[in-house]
Amino acid sequence: MxxxxxxxxxxxxxxxxxxxxxxxxxxxxxxxxxxxxxxxxxxxxxxxxxxxxxxxxxxxxxxxxxxxxxxxxxxxxxxxxxxxxxxxxxxxxxxxxxxxxxxxxxxxxxxxxxxxxxxxxxxxxxxxxxxxxxxxxxKNDIYPEGKGWEVVSEKSFEEGKKNQINPAFAKLKVLLDNDDKK
Incomplete structure (x- = not known):
């Protein structure tokens, strides 16, 4: 010691x-x-x-x-x-x-x-x-993943959020589309 x-x-x-x-x-x-x-x-x-x-x-x-x-x-x-x-x-x-x-x-x-x-x-x-x-x-920007899950970079996460449709707006769009068909 x-x-x-x-x-x-x-x-x-x-x-x-x-x-x-x-x-x-x-x-x-x-x-x-x-x-x-x-x-x-x-x-x-x-x-x-x-x-x-x-x-x-x-x-x-x-x-x-x-x-x-x-x-x-x-x-x-x-x-x-x-x-x-x-x-x-x-x-x-x-x-x-x-x-x-x-x-x-x-x-x-x-x-x-x-x-x-x-x-x-x-x-x-x-x-x-x-x-x-x-x-x-x-070097290869590798993230861990498993069955049904994966870790993504913050950049990939933000890009995914931009392309994701809000479920509430998707339902509203369906209602509006139905009104247009009437």
């Missing part, structure tokens, strides 16, 4: 505490993320911790190779993730005002240990795009 002492960073004479490590995911992370990803490998985190009263702040870059489900078909898609994140760490519970005033999350530290492992794992899940497609789905 990737963790570091809050007090060690706070009391260090060095302005920065550098982290540059490969990360192995825990089984509980894979269980927690089972609906969002199939596999994860080659996770690497690099960045720095520094003390900025009243917090220890961490700025990190993470890279990872994932296998995630397509948002259309659930078929596996290889996806390379690369992102940065910043978190503040505190020995005290942050107040509502502190949370509202700070653009970066404030995490309460337990037992003097900053849990960077969980921060990396959480951010891997948070940075998976909502829409991710296989190459075939992108």
């Amino acid at each position: 990737l963790s570091i002492s809050y007090l060690k960073i706070k009391n260090s004479n060095a302005p920065l505490t550098h982290i540059d490590r490969d990360v192995e995911v825990r089984p509980e992370f894979l269980e927690r993320g089972k609906d969002l990803l199939y596999k994860v490998k080659n996770i690497h985190v690099s960045g720095d911790f520094f003390y900025d009263e009243p917090y220890v702040t961490g700025n990190f870059k993470v890279t990872a190779d994932l296998e995630v489900p397509s948002s259309r078909s659930l078929k596996p898609v290889d996806y390379h993730e690369e992102f940065t994140f910043t978190e503040n760490y505190s020995l005290e519970n942050p107040t509502k005002d502190e949370i509202d005033e700070n653009p970066d999350p404030i995490v309460k530290v337990e037992d003097d240990l900053i849990d960077l492992q969980t921060a990396v794992e959480d951010n891997i899940l948070l940075n998976i795009p909502v829409t991710i497609l296989t190459e075939d789905e992108k």
Whole structure:
């Protein structure tokens, strides 16, 4: 597990505490993320911790190779993730005002240990795009379908609505046609 002492960073004479490590995911992370990803490998985190009263702040870059489900078909898609994140760490519970005033999350530290492992794992899940497609789905605009149903693009749906006859008007047209024949 990737963790570091809050007090060690706070009391260090060095302005920065550098982290540059490969990360192995825990089984509980894979269980927690089972609906969002199939596999994860080659996770690497690099960045720095520094003390900025009243917090220890961490700025990190993470890279990872994932296998995630397509948002259309659930078929596996290889996806390379690369992102940065910043978190503040505190020995005290942050107040509502502190949370509202700070653009970066404030995490309460337990037992003097900053849990960077969980921060990396959480951010891997948070940075998976909502829409991710296989190459075939992108190239050929493929949507899932089944017996008696199909998913259509928004464009196709709008075109279908334009060509669709309102049932109430269709009945009215029949009545008017009958009046014309009399």
